Amino acid sequence: MEALWSLIDNDLPALQIAVPLLAATLCIVVRRPMAAWTVAMVVAWGSFLNAGVILHRVVTTGTISYAEGGWPVPWGIELRIDLLNALVLLVVTGICAIVLLAAPRSIEAEIPRDKRYLFYAAYLLCMTGLAGMTITGDVFNIFVFLEISSLSSYALISQGRTPRALTSAIQYLIMGTIGGTFILLGIGLLYMMTGTLNIVDLANQLAMVGPNRTVLVAAACIAVGVGIKLAVFPLHIWLPNAYTYAPAVVTAFIAATSTKVAYYVFVRFAFSVFRINLNFDSTHSNAILMVLGISAMFAGSLVAIFQDDIKRMLAYSSVAQIGYMVLGLSLANEYGLTGGLVHVFNHAIMKCGLFLVLACVLLRMGSTRLSAFAGLGRRMPLTFAAFVVGGLSLIGVPMTVGFVSKWYLVLGALDAGLWPVAVLILLSSLLALVYIWRVVEVGYFSAPPEGAEVVTEAPFSMLLPTWILIGSTLVFGVWTSLSAGVASAAARMLIGGVS
């Protein structure tokens, strides 16, 4: 055991990518659904543990730099893990591991038996791509891993029960590929100016090049490309359909990871790569982002209020929540950025928990429309209680994680001297109250339709992951040293420019 540990001790970052990638092929070899699930479980929980160890190391000993294949940086590809991506990595692998607990029961109803092993293979590939994007220190590598995660998520989304899943997947594919190609173009322009692809080296070289039009175009291309993956307000049209028609666990997984990693990439480019070259004031990019963020907060929440399908409602709510993250970034001060980053963590756990609640409802009721929620508070009390707690967190009630994020965002807005923005944050929270209350009202105060079948509580294997996530929205709402502690240290690092 000791010998084994010393063998892999220095290679932990590389294992984060290599193991899920190899395990995905193993899933295809074993073919039996439960065997493939076992492989995926071992790998996902192993990665989660690994991410925890890496975060602990980064906190205690500082940034980890790992030269892939022993090629020295900046010639070779570097894996570079600092406080910022260590936290994102922990979120991504944690969500992967927890959602996987619910997967077998949930996909039983949605995916034919002979395709289930492929589902787990695509799931692990998606995880590989997301983890790779998070920890790599090389911009071209970000593009490659982005495409790995995107391609596997298109495949996962297309597995939904209705033909709409197919049209949503191709819509996402077209948008996503345009986004990916724009990122590639931006990276090419940066390479033209600097001759390097390594993030740290790139930042230094760009500082020497100074501001010029090519760099500005590169920044614009990358902003649009990452913006599409992040589903920033006017570029979000792929998101509601993709989330609504994907299989329930896929929605829970993708909603909690893919946009969060895109946000991380956005922050990385904005603060680590371009920071010296394009200060926010000269290009007004923070003003543009702020307007987009605030529009997203309101447009997303307003549209969510009028949705009949609750899965679609939560999808629009995601658009609004991404608005909060973008707003945090646009404030460009320590509190605002902390708010944005901590919301990555917080939104991931609460939205994933809520989508798992919908997976439970879909399994028992066969629908996620509002009418299926009638009297659900009495019929599936544990499931519905989870929805209520998750909903409170989405609104931002104190003692939940949603409050922590909004607290930092409001502090950030006040710190920047923009009190109307702080008011808008509070107003948009009221909209969240409206759409959550609609569901709560139907769940507790309207009776199930006459002659409805007796439904039982969701199976334990799905309630457990739901309540792990929903429970942690309460835990991290009170104990914030992991989420907000690391996020604010990361924000200080980015703002201070010590990377």
Next chain:
Amino acid sequence: MIEWGLYNYWVVIFLMMTGLYVVISRGNLVKKIIGLNIFQVSVIMFYVSMGKVRGGTAPIEAAGFEVYSNPLPHVLMLTAIVVGVATTSLALALVVRINEAYGTIEEDEIRKIEADEDAS
């Protein structure tokens, strides 16, 4: 006088805009995918032009050759081509499934079928 040195980049921009226009304007899903391909190819051409050094040879050390092209952008494009092929094949697979489910690959007809479903 026209600056012929930047001729490649004009081609890149032309292809890029053509591709993007096809993706946006065509309703047929296969045509959209062709547009997407043209768009991706333009970026591949951009990288290849970028790595080329005038008068340079392939980067293999040999007597009598002093100037070499930059191999890195060319190598990167091998990966990008693989990504493009994977995207196209996945997209075409989805189009086949859509055709089976809806009986058409025209976007406006698909949208009409979906709207009728919602109404009923």
